[in-house]
Amino acid sequence: MNPDDPTAADTDMRLVGPAADGEDQAVEAALRPRSLGEFVGQERVREQLDLVLRAALARGATADHVLLSGAPGLGKTTLSMIIAAEMNAPIRITSGPAIQHAGDLAAILSSLQEGEVLFLDEIHRMSRPAEEMLYMAMEDFRVDVIVGKGPGATAIPLELPPFTLVGATTRAGLLPPPLRDRFGFTAHMEFYDPAELKRVVHRSASLLDVEIDTEGAAEIAGRSRGTPRIANRLLRRVRDYAQVKADGRIDREVAAAALAVYEVDGRGLDRLDRAVLGALLRLFGGGPVGLSTLAVAVGEERETVEEVAEPFLVREGLLARTPRGRIATPAAWTHLGLVPPQQGPGAGGQQGLFGA
Numbered sequence: 001m002n003p004d005d006p007t008a009a010d011t012d013m014r015l016v017g018p019a020a021d022g023e024d025q026a027v028e029a030a031l032r033p034r035s036l037g038e039f040v041g042q043e044r045v046r047e048q049l050d051l052v053l054r055a056a057l058a059r060g061a062t063a064d065h066v067l068l069s070g071a072p073g074l075g076k077t078t079l080s081m082i083i084a085a086e087m088n089a090p091i092r093i094t095s096g097p098a099i100q101h102a103g104d105l106a107a108i109l110s111s112l113q114e115g116e117v118l119f120l121d122e123i124h125r126m127s128r129p130a131e132e133m134l135y136m137a138m139e140d141f142r143v144d145v146i147v148g149k150g151p152g153a154t155a156i157p158l159e160l161p162p163f164t165l166v167g168a169t170t171r172a173g174l175l176p177p178p179l180r181d182r183f184g185f186t187a188h189m190e191f192y193d194p195a196e197l198k199r200v201v202h203r204s205a206s207l208l209d210v211e212i213d214t215e216g217a218a219e220i221a222g223r224s225r226g227t228p229r230i231a232n233r234l235l236r237r238v239r240d241y242a243q244v245k246a247d248g249r250i251d252r253e254v255a256a257a258a259l260a261v262y263e264v265d266g267r268g269l270d271r272l273d274r275a276v277l278g279a280l281l282r283l284f285g286g287g288p289v290g291l292s293t294l295a296v297a298v299g300e301e302r303e304t305v306e307e308v309a310e311p312f313l314v315r316e317g318l319l320a321r322t323p324r325g326r327i328a329t330p331a332a333w334t335h336l337g338l339v340p341p342q343q344g345p346g347a348g349g350q351q352g353l354f355g356a
């Protein structure tokens, strides 16, 4: 999670936010799949990774460096641990923001054991000098440690044992090409489809010792925004409800009633999402309307609307960003149970009234 992110606080408080909150961190370790076989979905990534790892094992070699890219909560950290487990290798975990100076990185690299997996989370947030040191370490298993300053400075080469770097990023586009090119294998993690999320829910429910039927799992899966972390979080909230209001068993009615209490609708939209969409439809006739105007109408910051609510609405095909402003799609009207205004001759004259 990014502390510099102005939208982080809003994202954290949301039941459907993708970033890990404190409770997630506490329980996620217990819910993490431990092997590629246990890892649900991402078939292509799993198959490719399986080949990379098995070939390295057969050669008795250290696996190639792996880059994992994808939205928060899709399983990057989980997969890094699986890579280490499948290679029977220890894992060292650090992150880009934790490495401020090249010296920090040199200290970590020089203490790695042969074959160890170094997991570098948020690799796009590493400092420039550390990044340059990493290039050489990845390619030649060597770093130059600079001793002294100015004209008297000398570079002392340091040999490193072969290791596997596993980098994770939510923003692959921010990685400098020379860094990206040094990974032997890049896995792009996609959002999960409802059937896969259903399997995630069933798996987690059995680990948490919660009784759930297949319709209950489907109900949770459908509201989880393609994200296992959100599926696990919704499952915990539904479990609470089932314990208090039902006999502890989760079926379709219990799941739907619980998530209605938490204001997560059938498609995974929460109150903020529906407020944005509702304003766009009810106040601005479906748009186009400028972002600032829309933000004022829902009483939120521009950034919150743009970075917290919109990405999912766009992904779901409910809202579109156009050069003239935000517009709602026909699916948005249907989803909120509203009827679009008559688009008779001359109605087009209304368009573009609401500026940015």
Ligand SMILES: Nc1ncnc2c1ncn2[C@@H]1O[C@H](COP(=O)(O)OP(=O)(O)OP(=O)(O)O)[C@@H](O)[C@H]1O
Binding pocket: 001, 018, 019, 020, 027, 028, 029, 031, 032, 033, 038, 039, 040, 041, 042, 071, 072, 073, 074, 075, 076, 077, 078, 079, 170, 200, 228, 229, 232
């Ligand atoms: N393929 C999967 N099968 C089962 N559970 C999964 C899968 N992927 C993720 N999860 C669950 O989702 C939780 C979040 O996954 P993880 O922490 O690996 O996400 P991440 O991509 O590292 O997120 P972030 O970008 O926030 O660091 C894990 O605790 C795990 O239980």
Ligand SMILES: [Mg+2]
Binding pocket: 076, 077, 078, 121, 168
């Ligand atoms: Mg992670």
